[in-house]
Amino acid sequence: MCLFFQICTAQLTDLARLEYSFIPKSKSPNQYTKIKALFNYPVKLKPHTYLVLGAEYNNIFLNIEADYPFDTSALSTIHVIDLNVGYTFKWNDNWRLGIKFNPRIASTLTKSLTSDDYFINGGIYTVNDRTKDTSLKRPYRLVLGLTYNATTGLPFPLPFVSYYREINTHWSFNLGVPKSNLKYAINTQNKVQNFVGLDGYLAHLQGGINVNGQNANNVSLSVIVGGLGYEYLFTKHLVGYLYTGYTFRLNNVLRNDNRDEIFKLDDVNAFYLRTGLKFKI
Secondary structure, rough: OOOHHHHHHOOOOOEOOOOOEEEEOEEEEEEEEEEEEEEEEEEEEEEOOEEEEEEEEEEEEEEEEOOOOOOOOOHOOOEEEEEEEEEEEEEEOOOOEEEEEEEEEEOOOOOOOHHHHHHEEEEEEEEEEEEOOOOOOOOEEEEEEEEHHHHHHHOOOEEEEEEEEEOOOOOOEEEEOEEEEEEOOOOEEEEEEEEEEEEEEEEEEEEEEEEEOOEEEEEEEEEEEEEEEEEEEOOEEEEEEEEEEEEEEEEEEOOOOOOOEEEEEOOOOOOEEEEEEEEOO
16 A cells, blocks of 8 residues: 555655754754654555545744844744645556645644634645566656645645656665655665755744834745765664755745745754654555
8 A cells, every 4th residue: 555645745654753853053053953743544445545644743943042133032933733634546557546635733833823823735646656566677656746835835736746766676766855865775674875855844923023124924944955864674664764964055034924035044054963763654
């Protein structure tokens, strides 16, 4: 069974994951920390047809020590809460179709929830998963789709493409978004890789912040990072991992209601660390 929506959003087939991300102080006095927890549960409705239910929680801590001309206390903690509802069925012998609905709360949560704290995301995907096909010399998986994400500020769906292929018993690669990698399996328990990936968020600032006469109602962080990763398989399904690298682009900004940038909090590239434990199918 292909857990399609996790492949499409995280390029992983995770049933549960606990993760810690960290961008420390370097040339900037600011620091970024994120703790993530997620679970997904597939419910078999009939042969080759599944309803997938899940949730994800991100707790983001912004340790801002730079001297700004406004109070930054409202930025200290960001909460991003996702509910995942997916439906997938086998279309034919080679292709699977999936639909994902993903309502989100992204906010500082210092006051009662309002409509500005809610976002609606989703997508439709087709998956050709030939990774278990023993007749192929180089098994592969191709995901094609359209996604809509309210936090991007674009009022139309965006195309999605992800392609995974096994080169031989040791080497494989994945080309896509939010992550591309080249992976080498040392043995059945140890794997290393180099990677390029995206990370970030957009969230509502309850109450807003007055910045030079303008009202900042949203905060966003976008990161492009590259580096090296290591995975250790405790069992076939339980995996520990560590990724370390450097940001090629970091943009942490305050935005108004129209998502226009009104103040740049930070754009200094820095060291990046992400580690965690996942249970996968």
